[in-house]
Amino acid sequence: MRRIVTILALGLLAAGAASSALAASVPNTLKQRIKACTACHGEQGGGGQQDFYPRLGGQHAGYLFRQLREFREGIRAYPVMQYMANRLPDDYLHEIAQYFSEQNPPYPPVAQNTFNPALIVLGRQLTNQGNWRTGVPACEACHGPDLRGTPPYIPDLLGQPIAYIDAQLGGWAAGTRGPKGDVMRWVASDLSQQDIRALDAYLATLRPPGQSHVSLLKPGYQQPRPPVESRVYEFPNGAWGR
């Protein structure tokens, strides 16, 4: 008992010493240290559904670390993130990645979108089956049937804002995201404008089971029309206004 008391006392002393080393007015926590991250991504990494900021909470730590490193090395181009990650050491990036991977922020409700339902159908078809004509593989093939990704590096696709998904597919196609040889680069460059819009629309509506706010994913959902590929590809450019 006495030993426990001593240990406790020592522990308190150590804690006291640690907190007095830092000024009392800010907590010495990672959350406090990374205010630059949470200003946009949210304290739990929930992102912004109406904005551009991706959801980081619950994402695989390996994937998040790799993205941070690629920003730091200029392999993934986005000025704000390149500036933020500039010269931060790997250990710290790991710690930040780990922090966000352990969060579980609520999923925001799906924004009511005005997309042509056919676009959703095409998006789902690409996601589940790919397009053998253009050589685009199904997203499922790597990201898994539930699209939750595969640790460490293949990301969870659920809950990202539509503008973010759109920019990533565009970034891969344009070569401003990921190293040369990254599989997403050639996948994205084989996507048409319609494909990208369709994937944006579809992926942005997805939520994990039990969190679904739209009827699209529920069993028994009736498609507005059958997914006739030729018909889907007849849609003119520019018809997909937001």
Add this chain to the structure above:
Amino acid sequence: MKRLLTALPVLIAAWVLALPAAAATGATASGSAKSQQQLIKKGEYLARAGDCIACHTAPGGKRFAGGYALPTPFGTLYTPNITPDNEYGIGQWSFDDFYNALHDGVAPGGVLGGHYLYPAFPYPSYTHIKRSDAKAIWAYLRSLKPVHYQPPQNEMEFPFNIRQALIGWRLLFFHPGTYKPNPKHSKEWNRGAYLVQGLGHCGACHTDHNFLGAKKEGDYLAGGAIPVQNWYAPNLTSNQRYGVGGWSKQEIVQLLKTGISAKNATFGPMSDVVHDSLQYLNDKDLDAIATYLKSLPAKDEPEPPDHQELSKEQRQILYSMGQHLYARHCSECHQPGGEGVKSIYPPLKDNGAIIARNPVDPIRMILQGGFEAPTQGNPRPFSMPPFAQILNDKQVAALATYIRQSWGNDASPVPPSLVEKYRTINMK
């Protein structure tokens, strides 16, 4: 046979004579290998002090292989490969070639023909480097693994793409000469002056430049606008208001070593300098630098080029708006009295970078925030959120005005038009 007989003693004699010689060479070889190692180590340290790596390494590229895009007001330069690669690096160079580049800003002849180097390579500072130090740096660079990589071609605009044009610039602004110790000062002071003026090339940013990109020598280290990068490098003289007059030597050393001290934190390009270079200097050299800086006579700040007058009413509106915004967004970390949190969040009160005549630093820090320099002494730095995404130009101007005019700070207000200018620039 007879010939062979004559040859034999000669051969034997030669062999006998060669023995001690060989032994002697062996001894020097191992001795020189050791001193060579020491020389390389010294060179590595000096190359750190000169921060060669910062410009001669592209983001994500191999160390010292060049290819870093260096924007200048006259076009973009791509830094050369300084690994000992025979084709793309300095593999074919002699020590004299290297010394001429450092000391005179002239690249060696050969296939390309000798040419003048652009002063973006800070040879107006490196000219002060001692030949013996240059030898050590040379030994270090030669010890690197050659990288077979060709940096992109320079994209300089006419007429700056004509290197001969540099003759005039050199005549006007370049004064070659190794550092001459000042006998009136201590050894420590002289070491500090040597590091600051030479390898450290602090004046490249902390001294204002004229329109041709040359340092205004009269304003040496009195603060300078960094062209193209759009940051302001604060005053380093003993000026109480703007410079390090109110800093202790220890606080200067602390900042250079860890990126943060009780007086301020580094940000922007200075964080890179601390990360890549200064954190590796030993305490003796950092002390020497602090001694030298503390001895610099106080100089006033250069006047910023675009100075827009605001009416009294405009100033009042900005100030009260800023006061409101400060309480909401800033005071949690920087404290209501602007004193910050010691060695975590820098004070805004009496901070030379905040009240500098040129207000670009506070404007940009509010817009883009960022992490403090990650260093061995601060490997998990604290950070500041960016505000560009939630505050408009007028709000940022109001905040900058408020912090420049509170708690005894009495700097000029910040017009919203200036914020607009910095919102759209390259962040780095």
